[in-house]
Amino acid sequence: MTSVSLYWRIFGLNAVVLGSATALLLWAPVTVSVPVLLTEAVILVGGLVVMLVANAALLRIGLAPLDRVTRLMTTVDLLRPGQRLPVRGGGEVAELVSAFNAMLERLEGERAASSARAILAQEGERRRIAQELHDEVGQSMTAVLLALKRASDEASEPLREELQQAQEITRGSLDEVRRLVRRLRPGVLDDLGLVSAVTSLTTEFSTHTGLRVARRFDPDLPALDQETELVIYRVAQEGLTNAARHAEARRVEVALRAAGDAVVLEVADDGRGIGAAREGAGLRGMRERALLIGATLDVRSPDKVSATGTGTRIRLIVPAVRKQS
DSSP: OOOOOHHHHHHHHHHHHHHHHHHHHHHSSOOOOSSOOHHHHHHHHHHHHHHHHHHHHHHHHHTHHHHHHHHHHHHOOTTSTTOOOOOOSOHHHHHHHHHHHHHHHHHHHHHHHHHHHHHHHHHHHHHHHHHHIIIIIIHHHHHHHHHHHHHHHHSOHHHHHHHHHHHHHHHHHHHHHHHHHHHHSOHHHHHHOHHHHHHHHHHHHHHHHOOEEEEEEOSSOOOOOHHHHHHHHHHHHHHHHHHHHTSOOSEEEEEEEEETTEEEEEEEEOSSOOTTOOOOHHHHHHHHHHHHTTOEEEEEOOSSOOSSOOOEEEEEEEOSOOOOO
C-alpha cells in the first residue's frame, strides 16, 4: 500500500468534515431565512461547533506521532542511551521518527567518542601531574625534611624544638602530597589490582572523613582490563566523595560482586538522598565514564528511610567480562 503524506492526510480529514457539513446542508430539512431566525442561528452555530470539535479530534489522532517525537525531544539525555521511538505505519511521520531515531544514535556515538577522548586526556593529565608531584615536589620536600633533621641534630636546645616543629609540618605536607598523588593516579591499581585499590581508597576515605565504611567484596571477581578497572575505581572514588560532601551521611557501604559475566559496583550511604536535585558535574562525570566502557550507571534513593535520611545508592554494572591483555 502506498503511504499517504501528512499533507494529504490533513487535507482528507478536513475534507471529511466539510463534506459532511455540506451534505447536511443539502439534504437536511433546514432552511435559512433572511433575516436569520434565532432557532436557525442556534442550529448553524451548533453545527459549526460540531465541525470544529470533530476536526480537532481527527487532527489530534493524525498528529499524535508528532506529539510523541516532541515529548521525547524535551526529555532525551545523551548520557542515558537507548531512548527510541517506535516506528509505526508509513508516510512522512514514520520517516520523521526514523530520522529522529537515527539522529539520536549518531549523537550518542559522537558523544561517547568525544567523552572517551576527554576522559583519556584527563587521565593522561592526572598521570603527568601525579608524576611531577612525586618526582619534583615530593623529592624536594624529602630533601628539606632531611636537611631539617641534620640541622635539628646539630642545633642547641632552644632552636632544636623549632626545627623539630618545622620537621613535623614538612612531614605532614609531604604526606598530603603523597595522598594527592594517590588520588590523581592510584599506583596500587596498576600494581595490585582493583580490590586492593578500592580497599586502600575506602581505608583512606574513612581515616580522613571519619565516616564508617563497610566493604563487601566477592573473592573471585572476573578479570578486567586496566581501562575498566580505572572506571570502576573512579566511580567508587566519586561516590565516596559525594557521600562525604553532600549526603551528610554517617555510614557508607562499598560492594564489589560478580553477577553472571558482569561486575557490579555499589556505593550506598545513609544520608539525605538525592531527591529531585539536579545531577551535578560529579554524577554526570560518572555517567560519561560508564559510557566509556559500555556500562550502566543507576543512581537513586531507596524507598526505605534510614535514621538519617533516604540515602543514595550508586550502582555501576559492567555488562561483560573484559579480559586483561
